[in-house]
Amino acid sequence: MxxxxxxxxxxxxxxxxxxxxxxxxxxxxxxxxxxxxxxxxxxxxxxxxxxxxxxxxxxxxxxxxxxxxxxxxxxxxxxxxxxxxxxxxxxxxxxxxxxxxxxxxxxxxxxxxxxxxxxxxxxxxxxxxxxxxxxxxxxxxxxxxxxxxxxxxxxxxxxxxxxGGLTVFSPLKRNGCGPGKKVGIIGIGGIGHMGIILAKAMGAEVYAISRTSKKRDDAMKLGADHFIAIKEEPDWHKEYFDKLDLVVICAGSLTDIDFNTLPNILTVGGRIVSIAIPEQHEVLKMKPFGLVGVSISNSFLGSMTELKQLLKLAxxxxxxxxxxxxxxxxxxxxxxxxxxxxxxxxxxxxxxxxxxxxx
The missing domain is CATH 3.90.180.10 (Medium-chain alcohol dehydrogenases, catalytic domain)
Known part of the structure; x- marks a missing residue:
């Protein structure tokens, strides 16, 4: 050749x-x-x-x-x-x-x-x-x-x-993101910022979730309707109890995610989906009772059909x-x-x- x-x-x-x-x-x-x-x-x-x-x-x-x-x-x-x-x-x-x-x-x-x-x-x-x-x-x-x-x-x-866009679009699409849904995006970084933009473009009410309020202004400019700084708001899980239908974790590491608290903000039947593939030594820890009424999963990439749908949306x-x-x-x-x-x-x-x- x-x-x-x-x-x-x-x-x-x-x-x-x-x-x-x-x-x-x-x-x-x-x-x-x-x-x-x-x-x-x-x-x-x-x-x-x-x-x-x-x-x-x-x-x-x-x-x-x-x-x-x-x-x-x-x-x-x-x-x-x-x-x-x-x-x-x-x-x-x-x-x-x-x-x-x-x-x-x-x-x-x-x-x-x-x-x-x-x-x-x-x-x-x-x-x-x-x-x-x-x-x-x-x-x-x-x-x-x-x-x-x-x-x-x-x-x-x-x-x-x-x-990056497809990786966050796939769990949003597969888990019903759209009008009438309340969707949280954890981790306002490379993929997380796309998560906010895309969830909003899909018609959802968007909650940006970060450790501190440092990225609050950016999150709101990106299209978020609400911002939660979990390290600065000790009772955040009580304030937002039973509020969200879906949370997509876009953080690069799961070490700082409290899986014993996070499910509290979900409605019954709500879902937590992580797109993180962290370093090999990390281990997920949580108490089984945290799964009552909710589900937790991990998403990997997205299909070619979803990529075409994403480009059409964009x-x-x-x-x-x-x-x-x-x-x-x-x-x-x-x-x-x-x-x-x-x-x-x-x-x-x-x-x-x-x-x-x-x-």
């Missing part, structure tokens, strides 16, 4: 020195009949990128090229592609690169829960190739896991929707995420990794200027 024989990416070569990334050349996975090559123009920066790059989720094959909030244009298509795409179409790709596409979970729009799921980076395909992500000039993926991007959404704003409601752009490159990736580790972002990064770096 003549094009492209090698990809280039900004890669982690050593977890112990993970911020000092290097521009690296590597071979892409074998080109399949249903694969497409995407020339990348923007890639969001997710908390998962930092966890994986730093080794928090264990050792991974190198070079490690992270990034799973990818926007770009199709430059090559496999001979059996049948999704209606054409060369030059602008598409997006999220945190999933493959599944079996045949099991009941895949057939019923639950591809992220397939036993043969392959994530966009640091996961092995069946032939042993370790997937690599979007801090690169190109990415190769099965056409099923690409989605068309509405013209009205700029690439740097579309990128964070591919993973276009129709003119959703505007809070995104800061940084040029891709060794310097740019080191900057976003350093600032992400410090929490110095309001509220999401998108890497841009791919043409300049990889020309």
């Amino acid at each position: 003549s094009y492209p024989e090698k990809f280039q990416g900004i890669a982690v070569l050593d977890h112990k020195d993970w911020k000092n990334v290097k521009k690296t050349e590597y071979s892409p996975k074998k080109f399949g009949d249903h694969d497409i090559d995407i020339k990348i123009e923007a890639c969001g920066v997710c908390g998962s990128d930092v966890h994986c790059a730093s080794g928090n989720w264990g050792d991974t094959p190198k070079p490690l090229v992270v990034g799973h909030e990818i926007i770009g244009t199709i430059v090559k298509m496999g001979p059996k592609c049948n999704s209606g795409y054409k060369i030059g179409d602008r598409v997006g790709m999220g945190a999933q690169a493959m599944s079996c596409l045949e099991c009941d979970r895949c057939i019923n729009d639950n591809e992220p829960y397939c036993a043969k799921v392959v994530c966009t980076y640091a996961n092995p395909y069946e032939d042993g190739y370790s997937s690599r992500g979007g801090y690169a000039n190109y990415v190769r993926v099965h056409e099923h896991f690409a989605v068309p991007i509405p013209e009205s959404i700029p690439s740097h704003l579309a990128a964070p929707l591919m993973c 276009a129709e409601k003119e959703v505007k995420l809070w995104v800061e752009t940084v040029p891709i490159g060794e310097k740019g990736v080191k900057e976003v990794f350093t600032r992400m580790e410090k929490g110095d972002v309001r509220y999401r990064f998108a890497l841009t200027d791919f043409d300049k770096e990889f020309s």
